[in-house]
Amino acid sequence: MPSDHILIVEDEIKLAELLRDYLESAGYQTRMMHTGYGVVNAVRQNPPSLILLDLMLPGVDGTEICREIRSFTSIPIIMVTARVDEVDRVVGLEIGADDYVCKPFSPREVVARVHAVLRRGKHQAKDPSTIATGPITVNLDEHWARVNDEPLELTTSEFALLATLVRRPNRVFSRAELLDRVQGDHHEGYDRTIDTHIKNLRKKLRCVLGEQDIIVTVYSVGYKLQDSD
Numbered sequence: 001m002p003s004d005h006i007l008i009v010e011d012e013i014k015l016a017e018l019l020r021d022y023l024e025s026a027g028y029q030t031r032m033m034h035t036g037y038g039v040v041n042a043v044r045q046n047p048p049s050l051i052l053l054d055l056m057l058p059g060v061d062g063t064e065i066c067r068e069i070r071s072f073t074s075i076p077i078i079m080v081t082a083r084v085d086e087v088d089r090v091v092g093l094e095i096g097a098d099d100y101v102c103k104p105f106s107p108r109e110v111v112a113r114v115h116a117v118l119r120r121g122k123h124q125a126k127d128p129s130t131i132a133t134g135p136i137t138v139n140l141d142e143h144w145a146r147v148n149d150e151p152l153e154l155t156t157s158e159f160a161l162l163a164t165l166v167r168r169p170n171r172v173f174s175r176a177e178l179l180d181r182v183q184g185d186h187h188e189g190y191d192r193t194i195d196t197h198i199k200n201l202r203k204k205l206r207c208v209l210g211e212q213d214i215i216v217t218v219y220s221v222g223y224k225l226q227d228s229d
């Protein structure tokens with residue numbers, strides 16, 4: 001896809017240039033960044049088609065960048081890592097990357113992976129940033145949530161919380177996990193902060209759904225979003 005635009009975030013300049021050369025000869029446009037600083041803002045201001053994101057970066061860590069990007073968009077992210085032990089965490093729901101490549105890698109393999117992830121994205125729903133479970137729909141790019149088509153007025157934390165639950169219905173999240181998703185690594189609150197957000201979220205959902213509680217408390221573990229289908 002000649003018009004697809006890949007953002008390469010990699011602090012090893014030679015490696016970044018190698019990736020750039022291979023991707024450009026495969027017909028992609030590229031942009032490079034060599035530290036973690038400013039990556040999230042750059043993505044916000046000029047969203048690429050896909051991000052190749054190194055895990056270990058000077059400045060802000062790749063996992064933190066990935067998490068932040070995921071809070072507002074579903075642009076595909078391929079993590080590049082030398083830490084095989086990190087792979088599950090990175091690609092799983094905790095961090096939200098779409099795929100990963102382990103160092104050392106062949107640039108050809110990276111190009112193939114970029115191609116596959118972009119193609120997968122194009123075959124998905126018209127708007128992959130919209131996720132729906134039961135009566136709830138959220139849009140990650142446009143940052144709105146609706147319940148039975150009624151718009152919900154949510155705080156940033158409530159939105160992040162609801163988006164996390166909607167993305168994986170019936171999966172139980174611990175308070176610590178949810179806190180992580182809501183506040184990133186810079187925890188200022190305690191696990192019980194989540195209880196307060198959940199309480200407020202339930203109150204807002206009840207205005208539309210009545211007494212039917214779609215967010216379920218799982219005793220001594222945390223919370224899940226109940227999907228009846």
Ligand code: CA
Nearest residue numbers: 011054056057
């Ligand atoms: Ca690195």
